[in-house]
Amino acid sequence: MDNRYIENVIKEIKPLLDEQGFKANEENVFENDAKIIKVDYDETRQMFVLLSSLKEEGKEAEYKELTAWLFDDSQNAKDAEAVGIDFADTLRKELGIKVNRVTKTAEIELPTANKVGGTDVMSLTKKMLDIFPPLKAEYKNHMATYGNFLYLEFYGEFVIKDLKKMFKDGTQNQISKLYKVLKEVYIKGDKESINLVVAILAAAAYEDNDITERIKDMFKEDKHFKDSFENFLPVLSKNKKLKALLIKE
Numbered sequence: 001m002d003n004r005y006i007e008n009v010i011k012e013i014k015p016l017l018d019e020q021g022f023k024a025n026e027e028n029v030f031e032n033d034a035k036i037i038k039v040d041y042d043e044t045r046q047m048f049v050l051l052s053s054l055k056e057e058g059k060e061a062e063y064k065e066l067t068a069w070l071f072d073d074s075q076n077a078k079d080a081e082a083v084g085i086d087f088a089d090t091l092r093k094e095l096g097i098k099v100n101r102v103t104k105t106a107e108i109e110l111p112t113a114n115k116v117g118g119t120d121v122m123s124l125t126k127k128m129l130d131i132f133p134p135l136k137a138e139y140k141n142h143m144a145t146y147g148n149f150l151y152l153e154f155y156g157e158f159v160i161k162d163l164k165k166m167f168k169d170g171t172q173n174q175i176s177k178l179y180k181v182l183k184e185v186y187i188k189g190d191k192e193s194i195n196l197v198v199a200i201l202a203a204a205a206y207e208d209n210d211i212t213e214r215i216k217d218m219f220k221e222d223k224h225f226k227d228s229f230e231n232f233l234p235v236l237s238k239n240k241k242l243k244a245l246l247i248k249e
Contacts, residue, residue, distance in 0.1 A: 006048070010084065011084060012088050037050070048083050051065055111126040119190065120189070124197065156247065157248060182197050198232045203236065212233075
C-alpha cells in the first residue's frame, strides 16, 4: 500500500504541531526546540505509526513509537482522518497538554437515526444510549472534549462496561431487548456498524466464560450472528490496537 492517505493523518495533528511550535523539517517530520515528531507508514505491519524523539544537538534521532493504527487497502481517507484524531490525542498526552472542552455540553446534540432508513454507527449509538441512558452525558462530554466522535474509544471507555454488567446481572427480558437492537443492526447496518456490533460483544466477553456463554445463549436461534461472534473472539485477542481501544483494565 502507498502513503496516499498520510496527508489526511497529518492534517489532523498539524494544528496541534503548529500550536506547539513544530516546524516541518523533512517530509512527515516535525520538530521544535525539544522534540521531533514523525508520522510514518509501516508497510510490513500495515500500520500508521506516530514516533517521537528528543532533540539533541549532534545526535541522530532515536525514535520511540507512541502509537500505531492498523490501516490496510480496505480503508479510505475518512479512516485516515480517524487515525489522525487518535494520533492528536496521543500527542497531547506526550506533550503534557491538557485537553480543553471546545464547547458547552448543553449545546451538543445526541446522535439520531439515519434519515435514509439504514443503520450506521451513529444510529447504533443512538440505540445504545437509549438502552443505557446515563451514557448520554458521557457522549456529550466526549464530543465536547474531542469535537469528533471517536466511536471505538467511546465504546471501549463506556459502552463495554455496561454491556458486561448487563450480561452478568441483567434479566432475560433486558437481554432480549438488547438482542433485538443488535440483531436489527446486524441485518440492516452498514459494514462499519455490523463490525462494531460484533466487536463490542467480543470485547464484553473477553476472557469471561460466563459472559461468553450468556451471549451464546442469546444467539441460540441465530446461528449466523453467533458464528460471527465466535469467529471474532480470536481476532480480537490478536489485534493489539483494537483490543487496547475496546478493553480497558
